[in-house]
Amino acid sequence: MRVIGLMSGTSHDAIDAVAADIVQRADTLDVAIAGMLSRPYPATLRAQLLATLPPNTTDIGAVCRLDTAIGQEFAATAEAANNEFFDGTAELIASHGQTVFHWVAEGAALGTLQLGQPAWIAQRTGLAVVSDFRARDIAAGGQGAPLVGLFDLLWLNGRQGHTAGLNIGGIANVTVTGDHPSAFDTGPGNALIDAAVERLSAGTEFFDHDGTRAARGTVDDSLLKTLLAEPYYRKPSPKTTGKELFNAAYLERLPPIDPDDLVATLTALTAHTIADALATHSPTEVIASGGGTRNPTLLTMLRERLGHAKLRTSDELGLPSAAKEAAAFAVLGFLTVHGLDGTDPGCTGAREASVLGAITPGVNGFPRTERPSVAPRQLTVVGHGQA
Incomplete structure (x- = not known):
């Protein structure tokens, strides 16, 4: 499956996109990195984003406007990566979005908020989008982070x-x-x-x-x-x-x-x-x-x-350091649409492993996939000389 993984981290500086061709063979995931690109946030949008982050205060209108603007930037980045690395043949987008708040009290994660409305991504690319990865793990009693653990x-x-x-x-x-x-x-x-x-x-x-x-x-x-x-x-x-x-x-x-x-x-x-x-x-x-x-x-x-x-x-x-997190979310998106767990409870502290995220349908609806008979136990990065 050809997946575009999208990620913007806690530096709030750019959107990273990784094009990954992912295949499960028995209990192994083969991940071929076709390419990656990074698009800085427009200066005005970045300033607006930073202005909403703690310890600043904000209002719900600003959150709504950011959700739209960030979603549009993620959509443009996904389209660019799909065209450049897959000639427009990607099958799925996996978007982490932009974290603006992670609610932790007395050591427990109680909620999390990532902006970047996935409907804009689905509308522009025509592809189904997996997003909102963290909330399910928190609902299962986990920290919701770091999701790169699995x-x-x-x-x-x-x-x-x-x-x-x-x-x-x-x-x-x-x-x-x-x-x-x-x-x-x-x-x-x-x-x-x-x-x-x-x-x-x-x-x-x-x-x-x-x-x-x-x-x-x-x-x-x-x-x-x-x-x-x-x-x-x-x-x-x-x-x-x-x-x-x-x-x-x-x-x-x-x-x-x-x-x-x-x-x-x-x-x-x-x-x-x-x-x-x-x-x-x-x-x-x-x-x-x-x-x-x-x-x-x-x-x-x-x-x-x-x-x-x-x-x-x-x-x-064999895995470019700048590509790892976006590649990880491409893999998590792949796992989600195949009905496979995206967490290890020992890593997040959850009561149980969970299938992560929500799926926004593309122009052809939801991806047509079958759940593999076994969950993956190993992952290899192929096409990039491993040590």
């Missing part, structure tokens, strides 16, 4: 040693494989770094390009110790967080500090919290993806903190 378990199954998957987006999350798998958000990935750079540059920069600012700065050990006292880091998994906590306002409580030292310290915070979260699981290798892999200063700090665990990027295993 993808990681299938993809990393069979690797020697004890492997952890890591995604460093706005928020960083890990999946730990083994007899008792686990998946959870470790804390800020790029969120606080990006917020600091945007503030320090008066809005002319949105991230620490190549980790240059952090490399110039010096980590303030006293400030780092204060930041590490954040209660979230000591909560047991499964757990989730987001920009409801780690946002620009989080920086306002910090004392004055040299700009580059601030970025260096926040970069060290990300490295420390990821490594500390993984320490109790003792992985032998960590496979990283996401925007944070393009920050060499962060990766250097993380390698130093991980000790004996080998840090690699997903590119080394």
Whole structure:
């Protein structure tokens, strides 16, 4: 099945689209990545989106307008990816949408909201759309995140040693494989770094390009110790967080500090919290993806903190790091239309596994598929030299 996976993460900067040809053979999913593209949000739309996010307040009219505008941008991105990589022959769209709020209270996820009305995608492409992936897991008692957990378990199954998957987006999350798998958000990935750079540059920069600012700065050990006292880091998994906590306002409580030292310290915070979260699981290798892999200063700090665990990027295993999350949602969409569970309860904390999402019909209605006789137990990325 030819699937377009769509994703915009907690950096709120662009929509990523991955074209994936997915086939299940016995208990293995073969995923061939035909290509990927990334389309930045128009500046005005991004500004409107950021203005609705915590700690800002908003109104229901603004939410409605964003749901439409983001849906239209996702639709245009899906159409572009379908035309470029599948010559218009895609069969399904899987859209994560744009998270604007993840409601967590006393460690339990109670609700979640992703914008990007799927009807606009279905109308423009003519294809059925799977969307609203997270709500079903929350209804089953899970955290609703990180939903990349099942993808990681299938993809990393069979690797020697004890492997952890890591995604460093706005928020960083890990999946730990083994007899008792686990998946959870470790804390800020790029969120606080990006917020600091945007503030320090008066809005002319949105991230620490190549980790240059952090490399110039010096980590303030006293400030780092204060930041590490954040209660979230000591909560047991499964757990989730987001920009409801780690946002620009989080920086306002910090004392004055040299700009580059601030970025260096926040970069060290990300490295420390990821490594500390993984320490109790003792992985032998960590496979990283996401925007944070393009920050060499962060990766250097993380390698130093991980000790004996080998840090690699997903590119080394044949899966482009920028494509992983959108590819994961393409797979989740495939599972949904085939009636297969998209979660592992051990990863999300749900009472049971669930078939995820809602399906918006395309011009020909719903996809015509049959439920496979067995659920997949492994996933391979084909056509991209694996290690």
